[in-house]
Amino acid sequence: MVKKKEKEIEEMEVIENEDEVVEIEAKVELEEVKLQPEKALYYEKLFGGKK
């Protein structure tokens, strides 16, 4: 999901200054946190490792 979003951002030509890029990247990171279910941590604890 995040990679896809980053690709979309790269393709966007409307981004003209660095500040705007930082802001959009921060938004993408926030979205990743919300979408990543905490149930993943349960399996990491149960089976070990990170997948």
Place this chain on the structure above:
Amino acid sequence: MGTIANVLVGKAVLYLREPNNAKAEMSDQQAYAGSYSAKLYKSGSGNAGSTHIELASSTLWTAKTVDALVADPTDYSFYYYYSAVTGNFIQFELKYEDPDSDGWMELTVVPHQNTLGLATWTKKALALTDKIGYGGIAESGVSFFDWDLGDTIAEAVTGPLSGTGTPAVGDWQLKRVRLELWEASPERTAYVDSIEIDGTTYTIEPGGTAPGMKLDSASTEVGYSEEGLTIEYSAEVEDVRVDEETFPIGAALTSEDVAITMNLAESSMYNLDKAMAGSLLSGSILKLGAGTLKTLNARIEITNPAGYKRHILIPNCIATGGVAMQSRKNEKTVVPITLRALKTASEAAVTIIENVA
């Protein structure tokens, strides 16, 4: 003639959850069909974990395989009513087992991540495009899981990202379904009703057709006990009397109480903490004198001779009574626990739910 199935035999099992920040209840506050629905609640704080309604088969559902789910996920659906906040709502977990080995897998469909609740009843049928996460033990005995949500139902189980091989799960059969809230935050409520499993819809009602129905919230079983569990209901009644009659002409209920008492044979720190009203457990240290009064969530599970479960749910209760523990040579130290039910604003203090399937 009597009814054998009405004769309860055997021990009751006590499960506790504390802190009391997640609840699974049978509620008549909302219902899509019938009078009740399953109410799943997270308070917004504490640890994540499964707060769920569970439907389970006593044997494997042989025709309900992973392949069958992937072929037509729309045969699996549910109705939901979410509180008006944005959060991760219902996850649809399907537990499959391999009939030929000890292999098992929990496949969780997460269609409502970061979703705004609309406080209205809506149907969700699973779709090929819904994201999934899964984890389990393969036929070979090796664990696997993949929870980066890169897969959908259509892509099915493609194996762990570490690339140690794709477990063959296509013919694994369904054992259990859970509809759950997992993340602790934000504070939210999800009502769930009319759960469809492989084309059969089960209305969520006490005594309904949903097989092996259970409401739970990541609770902990207290373990071995001594002399069973006692549930004591008491009521105080005030008579209405008049000079002209010798019998009371009426009566009014002035107070009610439900207390559960049990002798816990396992003197674990967890059990000690739950038995003592004001204790504070943090890792391996139990403190007394912190001045707090814990509220707990209690669930008691009893099996009747017909093999069906009866659940006694007490969403809010407190530990009361003295905790006297004797340490003697060659004798076990028993931890006595007494729990007293408290009333919540919108739900009953105690509900006893009988399964007939």
